[in-house]
Amino acid sequence: MFKVQGSRYVEPLNEKQMTDYLRETHHEFEAAAEQALADSNLQRILGQLGDTLGQRNRDAFAALPNSSLIRERARAIKDHTLADLHVHLLALERSVLARGGHVHWADDGTSACRAIVEICRRRAAKVVVKSKSMTSEEIHLNHVLEEAGIETVETDLGEYIIQLAGHRPSHIVGPAVHLSAQQIAEILSKPAGERLPAEREVLAGFARKALRQKFAEADVGISGVNFAIAETGSIVLVTNEGNGRLTCALPKCHIAVMGIEKVIPKLADLPYFLKVLARAATGQKLSVYTQLITGPRQPGELDGPDELHLVILDNGRSRILGSPLRESLFCIRCGACLNACPIYRSVGGHSYGGVYAGPIGAVLTPLYDGLAANHHLPHASSLCGACQAACPVKIQIPEMLIKLREQLHDEPGHMSRLESMAYGMWARTLRMPWFYRLGTWLATRTIGRFKRGDPWLKRLPGKLHGWTAKRDFPAPASERFRDWWNSPASREEVRDEP
Numbered sequence: 001m002f003k004v005q006g007s008r009y010v011e012p013l014n015e016k017q018m019t020d021y022l023r024e025t026h027h028e029f030e031a032a033a034e035q036a037l038a039d040s041n042l043q044r045i046l047g048q049l050g051d052t053l054g055q056r057n058r059d060a061f062a063a064l065p066n067s068s069l070i071r072e073r074a075r076a077i078k079d080h081t082l083a084d085l086h087v088h089l090l091a092l093e094r095s096v097l098a099r100g101g102h103v104h105w106a107d108d109g110t111s112a113c114r115a116i117v118e119i120c121r122r123r124a125a126k127v128v129v130k131s132k133s134m135t136s137e138e139i140h141l142n143h144v145l146e147e148a149g150i151e152t153v154e155t156d157l158g159e160y161i162i163q164l165a166g167h168r169p170s171h172i173v174g175p176a177v178h179l180s181a182q183q184i185a186e187i188l189s190k191p192a193g194e195r196l197p198a199e200r201e202v203l204a205g206f207a208r209k210a211l212r213q214k215f216a217e218a219d220v221g222i223s224g225v226n227f228a229i230a231e232t233g234s235i236v237l238v239t240n241e242g243n244g245r246l247t248c249a250l251p252k253c254h255i256a257v258m259g260i261e262k263v264i265p266k267l268a269d270l271p272y273f274l275k276v277l278a279r280a281a282t283g284q285k286l287s288v289y290t291q292l293i294t295g296p297r298q299p300g301e302l303d304g305p306d307e308l309h310l311v312i313l314d315n316g317r318s319r320i321l322g323s324p325l326r327e328s329l330f331c332i333r334c335g336a337c338l339n340a341c342p343i344y345r346s347v348g349g350h351s352y353g354g355v356y357a358g359p360i361g362a363v364l365t366p367l368y369d370g371l372a373a374n375h376h377l378p379h380a381s382s383l384c385g386a387c388q389a390a391c392p393v394k395i396q397i398p399e400m401l402i403k404l405r406e407q408l409h410d411e412p413g414h415m416s417r418l419e420s421m422a423y424g425m426w427a428r429t430l431r432m433p434w435f436y437r438l439g440t441w442l443a444t445r446t447i448g449r450f451k452r453g454d455p456w457l458k459r460l461p462g463k464l465h466g467w468t469a470k471r472d473f474p475a476p477a478s479e480r481f482r483d484w485w486n487s488p489a490s491r492e493e494v495r496d497e498p
């Protein structure tokens with residue numbers, strides 16, 4: 001096993017180092033979660049998510065006729081596209097080339113970044129503007145461009161704010177959702193050179209003015225891709241701010257970065273995704289801007305870039321394609337599962353440590369950056385199923401988290417000796433019914449009888465205290481079910497049932 005830094009493996013570890021590393025990273029997650037729980041400002045913001053974005057999502061789907069069928073259809077399109085992914089990707093390449101675009105295949109983040117830097121260098125680019133792209137976050141593109149001496153400016157308002165603050169996105173759709181208006185005013189006051197009030201219009205007005213200047217200067221525009229249509233070679237961008245259009249149309253060169261799973265076969269497939277994406281993300285019927293970009297500017301067209309490059313990134317996805325976690329590739333990055341998740345709404349996005357947060361982040365980050373280095377994430381879930389219910393393509397996230405937990409148990413050094421002994425004893429107990437019966441009898445005769453009417457235990461002893469540090473533990477009943485079932489009292493009660 002290797003120690004992981006960002007998405008890079010930096011040094012091999014022996015078994016002892018590996019155990020310490022796992023313990024240390026586990027602690028980091030716990031520490032980040034503790035910090036988030038103690039941050040009253042963050043707790044107030046997160047507390048509103050379920051009532052704002054979460055409620056809008058539920059209302060929007062309730063008002064959409066046949067919403068379940070549409071979601072099923074979107075899911076089925078993803079499913080059959082992934083079954084023949086190579087066919088659709090090659091068709092996409094042919095269509096993009098036929099319209100005068102360029103296609104770059106990238107096995108990993110390093111080769112994707114290399115291809116993008118080369119394009120920028122060939123264009124002698126000094127300033128690059130970007131519209132929101134989680135895939136570019138995944139490959140740490142901004143950092144690589146800055147290292148190459150290219151000024152890189154995020155133009156989505158939320159991304160612009162967190163870029164200035166030096167933060168990572170904390171939500172797939174609202175990257176700056178963790179910040180209050182007051183905090184944003186403080187961040188924007190620095191480049192403004194004056195104290196800005198915490199008023200939306202003023203703050204957005206300042207950002208608009210600062211960014212317009214960058215759009216005018218930019219040599220290259222970089223965007224993500226919501227969907228790429230194999231049939232037509234069109235790149236579909238779904239945004240709510242005009243920055244996406246300016247990023248793709250003003251600079252002379254446009255580079256779009258997509259994961260291999262973003263391809264869909266036909267233009268006729270697109271409406272199913274457009275119907276569910278905006279509703280799931282923000283509760284809108286349709287996002288404000290839906291762009292279909294098909295090739296660079298053609299002769300006779302008034303605007304658009306001279307060059308269009310499509311970077312198609314694998315970065316571990318083809319490995320996932322053949323695994324039991326294949327469904328994670330259905331994700332359309334709407335963020336609905338985050339708003340629904342009680343864990344995300346308690347600890348926020350930064351506690352997850354990776355680029356993707358929330359329930360889907362707890363699946364994707366271990367898959368992309370390594371399970372051992374992110375062993376805490378599959379456990380950062382109550383498995384309540386709220387994420388799956390909110391997901392527009394009905395991804396079975398809880399099942400995938402359980403599969404990751406199963407895989408983790410095969411990793412050496414994952415469990416402490418005490419934990420391993422406890423599970424071993426539990427397994428043996430379940431194989432010996434008489435021993436199990438003795439244990440439950442003892443539990444009811446001791447804790448069950450002396451719990452003084454409270455059905456919850458507030459504090460477990462010793463190492464078990466971790467369980468009750470944040471929640472109560474159900475106390476054993478004062479009488480076992482089997483004793484009650486065999487008693488005359490139960491027969492009386494059952495007979496009295498209407």
Ligand code: SF4
Pocket residue numbers: 172280330331332333334335336337338360387390391392393394395
């Ligand atoms: S898993 Fe589903 S709900 Fe979560 S971001 Fe992806 S598509 Fe949206």
